[in-house]
Amino acid sequence: MAGSKRILILTADAGFGHRSAANAIAAALDSLYGEQAQVSIVNPLDDRRVPFFLREAESDYDKLVRSLPELYKLGFDASDYAVPTNLIENAMTVLIYEVISDLIRQYKPHAIISTYPIYVSVISAVFTISRIRVPQYMAITDLATIHRLWLNKRVDGLFVPTPSVRELALNYGFRPEQVHVTGIPVNPACALSQRSPAEIRASLGLDPDRLTILAVGSRRVEHLQEALHVVNHFGYPLQLIAVTGKDKEMFNQLQEERWHIPVKIFEFTDDVISLMQASNLIICKAGGLIVTEALACGLPLILVDVIPGQETGNADYVISSGAGDLAFTEMQLLETLAHWVADDRRLLEIRSANARRAGRPEAALDAAKIVWEGAQQGPRPSEPAGRLSLIRLLKKNRVRWQWDEEPEGSQAS
Numbered sequence: 001m002a003g004s005k006r007i008l009i010l011t012a013d014a015g016f017g018h019r020s021a022a023n024a025i026a027a028a029l030d031s032l033y034g035e036q037a038q039v040s041i042v043n044p045l046d047d048r049r050v051p052f053f054l055r056e057a058e059s060d061y062d063k064l065v066r067s068l069p070e071l072y073k074l075g076f077d078a079s080d081y082a083v084p085t086n087l088i089e090n091a092m093t094v095l096i097y098e099v100i101s102d103l104i105r106q107y108k109p110h111a112i113i114s115t116y117p118i119y120v121s122v123i124s125a126v127f128t129i130s131r132i133r134v135p136q137y138m139a140i141t142d143l144a145t146i147h148r149l150w151l152n153k154r155v156d157g158l159f160v161p162t163p164s165v166r167e168l169a170l171n172y173g174f175r176p177e178q179v180h181v182t183g184i185p186v187n188p189a190c191a192l193s194q195r196s197p198a199e200i201r202a203s204l205g206l207d208p209d210r211l212t213i214l215a216v217g218s219r220r221v222e223h224l225q226e227a228l229h230v231v232n233h234f235g236y237p238l239q240l241i242a243v244t245g246k247d248k249e250m251f252n253q254l255q256e257e258r259w260h261i262p263v264k265i266f267e268f269t270d271d272v273i274s275l276m277q278a279s280n281l282i283i284c285k286a287g288g289l290i291v292t293e294a295l296a297c298g299l300p301l302i303l304v305d306v307i308p309g310q311e312t313g314n315a316d317y318v319i320s321s322g323a324g325d326l327a328f329t330e331m332q333l334l335e336t337l338a339h340w341v342a343d344d345r346r347l348l349e350i351r352s353a354n355a356r357r358a359g360r361p362e363a364a365l366d367a368a369k370i371v372w373e374g375a376q377q378g379p380r381p382s383e384p385a386g387r388l389s390l391i392r393l394l395k396k397n398r399v400r401w402q403w404d405e406e407p408e409g410s411q412a413s
Contacts, residue, residue: 003036004035004036004037004038005036005037005038005110005111005372005375005376006038006040006107006108006109006110006375007026007029007037007038007039007040007109007110007111007112007113007371007372007375008040008042008103008104008107008109008111008112008113009022009025009026009039009040009041009042009112009113009114009115010022010042010043010044010100010103010112010113010114010115010116010119010123011041011042011043011114011115011116012043012044012045012115012116013043013045014116016287016289017141017142017184017287017288017289017292018115018116018141019041019043019115020186020187020289020293021115021139021141021184021185021186021289021364022041022113022115023041023187024185024186024187024188024363024364025113025115025139025185025364025367025368025371026039026041027187027188027189027364028185028188028364028365028367028368029368029371029372031188031192031365031368032365032368032369032372033368033372037372040107040109042103042107044096044099044100044103044119045096047096047099049096049098049099050095050096050099051095054095054096088118088149089118089121089149089152090121090393092118092119092121092122093121093122093125093390093393093394094393094394094397094399096118096119096122097122097125097126097394097399097401098399098400100119100122100123100126101126101129101400101401101403104123104126104130109134110134110135110375110376110378111134111135111136111137111371111372111374111375112134112135112136112137113136113137113138113139113367113371114136114137114138114139114155115138115139115141115185116141117138117147117149117150117152118149120136120138120152120154120155121152121154123136123154124136124152124154125390126403127382128382128383128384128385128386128387128390129387129390129391129394129401129403130382130403131381131382131384131387131403132379132380132381132382133379133380133381133382134375134377134379135156135157135371135374135375135377136154136155136156137155137156137157137158137159137367137370137371137374138150138152138155138157138158138159139159139182139184139185139367140158140159140160140161140165140184141184141288141289142161142184142288142313142314143161143162143184143288143291143292143313143314143317144161144162144164144165144313144314144316144317145309145312145313145314146165146168148172151168151169151172151174153172153173153174153178155178156178156374157178157179157180157370157371157374158174158178158179158180159180159182159185159363159367159370160179160180160181160182161181161182161183161184161292161360162181162183162317163181165181166179166181180366180367180370182360182363182364182366182367182370183292183296183359183360183362183363183366184288184289184292184360184363185363185364185367186273186289186292186293186296186360186361186363186364187273187293187364188361188362188364188365189271189273189274190273190293190296190297190359190361190362191296191361191362191365193273193274193277195274195277197212197277197278197279197280200274200275200277200278201239201278204241204264204278205264206239206241206262206264206278207239207262210237210238210239210262211236211237211238211239211280211341211345212238212239212240212241212278212279212280213231213238213239213240213241213279213280213281213282213283214240214241214242214243214275214276214278214279214281214282214283214299215227215228215231215240215241215242215243215282215283215284216242216243216245216272216282216283216284216290217243217244217245217284217285217305218244218245218246218247218250219247219249219250220247221284221285221304221305222285222304222305222328223304223305223327223328223329223333224283224284224285224304224305225250226304226329226330226333227283227302227304227327227330227333228240228242228254228257228283229330230330230333230334230337231261231283231337232257232259232260232261233260234261234334234337236337236341238261239261239262239263239264240259240261240262240263240264241263241264241265241266241275241278241279242254242263242264242265242266243265243266243267243268243269243272243275244265244266244267244268245268246267246268247267248267251265251266251267272293273293273297276293276294276297276299277297277299279299280299280300280345280348280352281299281300281301281302281340281348281351281352282294282299282300282301282302283301283302283304283327283333284301284302284303284304284305285303285304285305285306285307285311286303286305286306286307286311286312286314286315286318287311287314288311288314291314291317291318292359292363294355294359295318295321295323295355295358295359295360296359296360296361296363297355297359297361298352298353298355298356298359299352299355300323300324300340300348300351300352300354300355301318301323301324301325301355302324302325302326302327302333302336302337303315303318303324303325303326303327304326304327304328304333305328306326317358318358321354321355321357321358322350322351322354323351323354323355323358324351324355325351
């Protein structure tokens with residue numbers, strides 16, 4: 001198609017945030033440019049050539065941070081320095097160079113976006129070997145606790161969640177024009193939806209005018225089941241939407257519960273944004289994705305679970321923004337709900353207004369526009385610095401490094 005551009009988005013499935021950010025940018029590109037934007041989303045770690053321990057680490061991410069949170073935090077902190085980060089980047093170049101190189105050959109992109117931090121150095125190595133590059137971008141998917149791996153100056157553009165992270169990037173040596181405060185990319189439906197909360201509630205068979213609470217999470221979310229017990233017996237005229245995150249056992253358990261309030265239960269939904277827009281508040285864990293989507297929808301949060309490390313920063317951001325509260329016990333949740341709905345929901349309205357100010361519903365659309373502009377530039381020569389040492393590193397580790405042809409996408413107009 002004349003004028004079309006191929007956009008390659010590289011992501012991972014460690015948690016849900018990286019994949020969701022990739023999906024959001026893809027949806028935004030489709031919304032803005034239609035068939036002109038030929039978008040491919042790929043997880044390089046799915047390739048069988050990737051070492052087993054890397055693939056297993058990705059699939060066991062949630063188990064690791066849940067069962068050994070302090071060990072995870074120790075590893076996170078210990079690696080967040082220049083020397084360990086450089087070692088990680090060199091190791092990733094050796095371990096997944098062939099996979100990334102082959103993806104660039106296969107998809108022939110006009111621009112590349114990463115929503116996972118380990119790919120940028122490898123992409124840059126491919127560019128160095130091939131002597132040609134196309135624009136590459138990084139979308140940070142953490143709100144506050146930013147590992148140094150995210151701050152790789154080889155990108156043409158860095159999409160950051162907040163002004164404070166922009167300042168952090170500038171302190172690491174980024175040029176001001178490289179860093180864009182877009183927010184974490186979320187489903188563009190947050191910005192584009194035209195339906196009112198009452199309309200969505202009615203479509204779900206719920207009371208259009210009743211206070212609506214959304215609860216999201218599986219049995220792995222600590223304190224969530226206790227929170228649902230409090231909601232069920234709170235004694236205030238409200239209704240509940242619950243999403244159990246593909247947890248069949250919890251879904252069945254909630255179906256069998258004796259409810260004293262109207263309730264709508266989903267085992268899974270691919271339209272959580274609509275459920276957020278139908279709700280007055282959300283009860284959930286402090287995961288980066290759900291926090292970002294809730295804020296983008298102007299939805300205040302009651303956080304019942306915070307995993308030490310990255311989620312601590314997410315929780316801190318919610319609290320410091322005045323967009324939510326922590327509630328780790330039934331009594332804390334009971335007190336929080338009582339305070340929020342007292343005086344004609346005055347505090348709930350304050351929390352909602354703060355959430356709207358903290359959220360960035362157009363994040364994916366803003367990022368997509370920048371990427372699309374970059375994709376129009378065409379190829380340019382890559383920096384030759386370090387090419388010989390890079391070849392030596394790859395040859396020493398028996399990595400196929402020869403680049404016999406330029407990426408065809410970089411030849412396209």
